[in-house]
Amino acid sequence: MTDRTAAATPDSVLVRRVLDGDVEAYAQLVVRYRGRYARFATHMLGSVEDAEEALQDAFVRAYRSLARCEDPERFGSWLFRILVNRCRTAGARRGRRERTIVHDEIALRDAAEDHPEESVAWREEIGRALDRLPTDQREAFLLKHVEDLSYEEISAATGVGVSALKMRVKRACDRLRDQLKEVYSARE
């Protein structure tokens, strides 16, 4: 999850500059990873507001512990591990408070005509089904299928073994399918 843009300053260089006293260099890391991780945090927490808070907290904690980042070239992966943990903490704190995700918060691409499956009602049903998943299953499903990480990468980010992750993903898929198949069929 490091930046692959040829013209971009490598993460390791930016981390070194920050540790050498150039605090403003950290802003480039914020810009680089804010957009990349916003979607995962929002899907996990069900609210852009909560996602902003979790990601902000992750950035500050990462800065605070920057000297402990053992592999600055992989700052993004290290930050992501912190974010996953912050989302867990935020989710536990929030408990079962209703997820407040609304369409104004997520800019759905205006492809509804080409992709009727992405109607507002369908997207709402997905949000509700996602919300009903246990946190560990939601986390594993999003990381595997939406963020497209390998099981090894997910294991590194979550500290959970690959076998357990595969089981969580399978159960998440089973639950989502059970909850959404009727809605999906009714649309056709």
Next chain:
Amino acid sequence: MHESDEVIERVVTALRRDVVAFAPDFDARVMALVRDEPRAVPVRGIWAWMTRPRTVRVTPIGALALAAGLAGVVALAARNDAPAPTSGVAQAPAGMVIPASSSTQMMEFVFVAPSASSVAIVGDFNDWEEGGSPMRRKNQPGVWTITIPLAPGRYHYTFVVDGTEWVADPLAPRTIEDDFGRPNSVITVGDATT
């Protein structure tokens, strides 16, 4: 395996199409918080200074711990700027607040692990360096100790047994999870508000 079935594919497609836009001032808010943080610097230099050899006498607290049947850790404090004590000094369970002092205090951490081949301590005070700071065996079997000079403040720490197992202080009243979900103990030296 049904992961590739149509419903799941449609769910994944919809979720991947989500484009989340944070508030325009998000970056500025993060950077304002970052600027308020202490400067992020490696602390190896400080650690080298803190751990240079110096003469401090401490009570054989490991024996006390064993006599009390404690299977954990005890921290012991001595004023760094006071003459070396010749008898017992104040002691407090790890995680307790040591009386306020403006100077560095010597904290002796004691961990009882009879079957361990090695025990180290890692924490804020040694930059969580890989492998930690090795603890030494006391005279009593299974008792491992290390004395660390700590300025007033709040520190997170944990023990590393045999190089792999992270063990929180069993006597610390406060244990929290670090950013990676591992247990950390908390010790406060001096003013609890620092």
